[in-house]
Amino acid sequence: MKRRNIPRTVIVADGNFPKHHIPLAYLRNAERIVCCDGSVKKLVKAGFTPDAIVGDMDSLSDMHALRYRDRIYEISEQETNDLTKSVNWCIERGYNDLVIVGATGQREDHTLGNISLLAEYIQNVNVIMVTDTGLFLPLLKGSEISSFPGQQVSVFSIDPATEITSSGLRYPLNNTKLGNWWMATLNEATAEKFNLAFDTGKVLVFLKFSE
Numbered sequence: 313m314k315r316r317n318i319p320r321t322v323i324v325a326d327g328n329f330p331k332h333h334i335p336l337a338y339l340r341n342a343e344r345i346v347c348c349d350g351s352v353k354k355l356v357k358a359g360f361t362p363d364a365i366v367g368d369m370d371s372l373s374d375m376h377a378l379r380y381r382d383r384i385y386e387i388s389e390q391e392t393n394d395l396t397k398s399v400n401w402c403i404e405r406g407y408n409d410l411v412i413v414g415a416t417g418q419r420e421d422h423t424l425g426n427i428s429l430l431a432e433y434i435q436n437v438n439v440i441m442v443t444d445t446g447l448f449l450p451l452l453k454g455s456e457i458s459s460f461p462g463q464q465v466s467v468f469s470i471d472p473a474t475e476i477t478s479s480g481l482r483y484p485l486n487n488t489k490l491g492n493w494w495m496a497t498l499n500e501a502t503a504e505k506f507n508l509a510f511d512t513g514k515v516l517v518f519l520k521f522s523e
């Protein structure tokens with residue numbers, strides 16, 4: 313996995329607002345910040361300004377609606393959540409390098425749903441999700457992933473039929489089918505990179521921060 317250069321587009325979802333210095337650095341260095349309507353209050357309180365506010369606007373206060381009226385993009389349909397609305401809004405405008413923050417915490421069902429959506433988004437756009445403990449990287453094909461010795465790594469497969477083989481991990485995967493999400497968690501990188509090989513499927517990799 314090659315590291316992409318900033319600036320890039322950061323989407324702020326309505327979970328726990330980040331506290332860790334890495335997701336906050338993504339926000340500080342973003343070319344643009346796209347905010348789900350429910351996260352505007354937390355973003356502004358943290359000292360950031362949204363460049364666009366996207367969603368059904370059911371959580372946007374009257375004060376913020378007036379203050380940022382020139383950058384509100386209301387999408388009223390209820391078939392997708394506000395995070396997906398924001399991702400689609402970015403794709404329509406050619407913003408194809410996305411970082412999602414604030415998508416975890418609070419309700420566990422929302423957290424699981426948001427993480428799983430990465431497997432859908434990666435089919436149309438480059439995307440990662442950054443939390444206060446690490447980074448979720450979605451993959452559609454086998455990849456070499458930058459890491460460091462001792463980094464904690466977990467691998468999840470959306471499709472239980474996908475066979476995954478690894479190199480550079482302490483506990484190897486050998487044409488392993490991950491029938492449940494716990495099966496390849498709590499692994500560890502042994503070098504500056506590791507490889508995951510699989511032909512087809514949707515795989516999520518979690519890379520824990522060193523601190």
